[in-house]
Every structure is written in C-alpha cells, then in structure tokens.
Amino acid sequence: MNTENNGYTILYASIMVIIVAIGLAFTHQSLSKQQTKNVEIDKMQQILRSLRIDADAKEAEEKYNEIIKNAYLIRPDGSKIEGSEGTKTTDPAFTIDIAKDKSKGLPVFEAEIDGSKKYVIPMAGKGLWGPIWGYLAINEDGSTVYGADFSHAGETPGLGAEIALPPFRNRFQGKQLIKDGEFKSIAVVKAGQTVEGQDYVDGISGGTITSKGVNAMLLNSVGEYKNFLLKLNAAHKNESEGQ
Amino acid sequence: MALSSKTKAVLLGPLNKNNPILVQVLGICSSLAVTSKLEPAIVMAIAVTIVTAFGNVIISLLRKTIPNRIRIIVQLVVVASLVTIVSEILKAYAYDVNKQLSVFVGLIVTNCILMGRLEAFALGNGPWASFLDGIGNGLGYGWILVVLGFFRELLGSGTLMGYKVIPQSFYDAGYLNNGLMILPPMALLLIACLIWIHRAKNKDLQETTN
Numbered sequence: 121m122n123t124e125n126n127g128y129t130i131l132y133a134s135i136m137v138i139i140v141a142i143g144l145a146f147t148h149q150s151l152s153k154q155q156t157k158n159v160e161i162d163k164m165q166q167i168l169r170s171l172r173i174d175a176d177a178k179e180a181e182e183k184y185n186e187i188i189k190n191a192y193l194i195r196p197d198g199s200k201i202e203g204s205e206g207t208k209t210t211d212p213a214f215t216i217d218i219a220k221d222k223s224k225g226l227p228v229f230e231a232e233i234d235g236s237k238k239y240v241i242p243m244a245g246k247g248l249w250g251p252i253w254g255y256l257a258i259n260e261d262g263s264t265v266y267g268a269d270f271s272h273a274g275e276t277p278g279l280g281a282e283i284a285l286p287p288f289r290n291r292f293q294g295k296q297l298i299k300d301g302e303f304k305s306i307a308v309v310k311a312g313q314t315v316e317g318q319d320y321v322d323g324i325s326g327g328t329i330t331s332k333g334v335n336a337m338l339l340n341s342v343g344e345y346k347n348f349l350l351k352l353n354a355a356h357k358n359e360s361e362g363q
Numbered sequence: 364m365a366l367s368s369k370t371k372a373v374l375l376g377p378l379n380k381n382n383p384i385l386v387q388v389l390g391i392c393s394s395l396a397v398t399s400k401l402e403p404a405i406v407m408a409i410a411v412t413i414v415t416a417f418g419n420v421i422i423s424l425l426r427k428t429i430p431n432r433i434r435i436i437v438q439l440v441v442v443a444s445l446v447t448i449v450s451e452i453l454k455a456y457a458y459d460v461n462k463q464l465s466v467f468v469g470l471i472v473t474n475c476i477l478m479g480r481l482e483a484f485a486l487g488n489g490p491w492a493s494f495l496d497g498i499g500n501g502l503g504y505g506w507i508l509v510v511l512g513f514f515r516e517l518l519g520s521g522t523l524m525g526y527k528v529i530p531q532s533f534y535d536a537g538y539l540n541n542g543l544m545i546l547p548p549m550a551l552l553l554i555a556c557l558i559w560i561h562r563a564k565n566k567d568l569q570e571t572t573n
Contacts, residue, residue: 158458
C-alpha cells in the first residue's frame, strides 16, 4: 500500500482526528462528574480553611453543611439581594465565580463558629503566572480578619506558591480591614517594611509579584464589599456603645 | 521472564549511559520547572514514564501505516491525547496533586524526550521493545528529577515531601535555607554538576581532546 499519496494522507489524518476526538470526549464525559465533585469539595475546603478548619476531602462536605448557616448575594451598596439565599452547591452564592461575573451580585457566606458569626467573602486577582484567589473570613464587626485562605493556578513552587500555605495565611489573623470608620484593606509588604495607617503582613520573599498580587486582590476584591463591611462595622459599634 | 541482552540495553541504557537528561540533554525545561519540591517531581516522573511508554507503543503499532509526511503531526496528536487523558484522570482521582502540578502536566506534550523517543525508536521498532524503551527513558528522566527535587527541597526549604527534616536547632544556630536552590538557575547548575559527576565516572562518554 502506498502510504505517501495525498488521498491516503488526508484520509489518515481525518480518521485519526475523529477517533481521538471521540476518545477524549468519552474520557471527559465519564470523568466529569467526579471532577465537578472534586472542584466543589475543593471550594468547600478553601472556605473551611479560611475559617481555620482543616477538613480533608472526605469530611469537607459534612463540615461545610454543619458550619455554613447561610449564603446569599449582596449588591455593591451592601444590601442583600432578596431570594438569593441558599447554601447548596447549586445556589447562586456557591456557583458565582467573582473572577468572571460580578453583575449578578457578590457572594457572602455566613458561618457560625462557637456561637459567633463569621462572614466569608471570596477574592480573586492576578499573580505572576496566572489567577490567584482566596477567601477571607471576617468577624461580626466587619473589620477583624478571623482567617484567610489563598489559592493559585500556577505560581512558582517554593516562591509565589507559598501563599497557599499556612505560614502565610495565618499572618492575616486578627488584622483590621477598617480603621477609624474607613475601609483600608490589609497591605502585603516586603518583610521588614511597615505601612502607616493600615494593618499589614509580610509578603513572600522571592515571591514579590505574587505578594503584590495578593495586596491588590485584598484591596480590590475586599474593596467591593466595602459598604457591606462598613455597615457591619457601624452596627457593631452602635451595639457595643448601647450596652 | 528473562530479558535478552538487547531488551535489557533498551530498558536500562537510558538510566545511565544513554540518559535523556545527562547525556542527550533533553527535557531540561521541565526538569528545571517541577523540581523545586520533591512531590511534584515524583508525580511528574510517573506521568512522563506512562506517557512515553504508551505513546511509544501506539506509534510503534501504527508505524507501518503512518504517512511519512505527517508523522510528526500524528506523533503530536498521540502524545497530546495521552497527556489530556492523564490530566483528566489526575483531576478526577488525584485532585490535590493535579493542582500542584498545574500547567506542567499539560506541558508534558512539549517534553523533547517524548517526541525524541517516538521519532528515534518507536517508528523503527516493535511494540514490546518500544514499551520498554519508553519505560526506560521515563525512569531515566524520572530519577534525575527525583534527585534534583530531593536536594532542592532539602536545601531550599528544609523539608522533604512537605515534612520538616532539618531540625529547628539548626536554624537557631544560624542555619539558613538557601533561597537560590528554589530558583530555576540553581536547578541548571545542579544538572550541570550531575552531568559532571556522571562523565567523570563514565570515561567512555568523554570526548577525546586533540
């Protein structure tokens, strides 16, 4: 058989492409359910980590359902969008990806830990090589950070990728987002440097651009929730003054 | 099953005298990228071994039917589909590892070792020999990755597989992690050192000087 003529070559290429396409489509179809599940569980683990709970993949769903009491969307002015409540994985608060679409509203998760309420908000930004994202758990006063969690798509292992590890995320605990009734965010600075007028944490040495990305992400993504957080802060102040 | 001396050479040659990284200097890019920690290095080694082995087998089975003019395209399609399948399986059953390796699984496609083996070996040899050649080259690439990953993680982060191995008392006494170890240039220098040692041990690999 002459394998060099044009007809054979074209036929060969076409059949190969069709077989490969069917094969890959089949693989994707048969695995996609498991993959979606993994992605959902991963997201639950991230939210739980921001609440200082390390759950492995098996128990994440159960823990999540136990701790997250409510989830809903808010408008940029801080008001809740009616009818958007729901903690299930199919509800808008869970499915909305703020990196892609903020027009429908901003997700807020309400959690209850040892009787006190925490608000978890998602963040999204850019690192050195690709997207970075995370969750910030904030106390009832709308200012004190209870915990944080960061993830990345492809930051350099050992450098920028360190943002995903406990030593970095734990630096955020107890920091204040609001100073004197104004939203200031938390700065990520080079180790040893300081910033006036706002709380700050040390960045990753050698991961400067990723650290800057985290800094920008905190400012921008958490900044979107500014009005929501300021409202919480004001309400909290009134409450404590009233006592 | 006893292996004949030829198949033995096919399987074991790439581990030493014909190592893809140390002797042929292929696949350097990924060995710089994924070796700053030990765990991704190991998973990468396994993934590349699987893809090389099965890519070799498929191309070897098809070798008499492939039109010569589009053989590179055919090889690329086979490698790309295998890599996609590996990546899909990792996503479904080893989600955490897949997250760590991120883009590097997809980048196996561009690993020169794969195309090199398909072109140089699988197109001219039977499936069984090609399979062994794939395994041999995958492992030959893999053990260098593991050695690099071991030293870079140990000296750069003081950990192995994420566990602390350098005791706190060392740090208290003034020991510091070497940040350069984590950066890609140091991986290149380490590979150079490995090649140096390897050549010093194997005199027949050294070029004769006039």
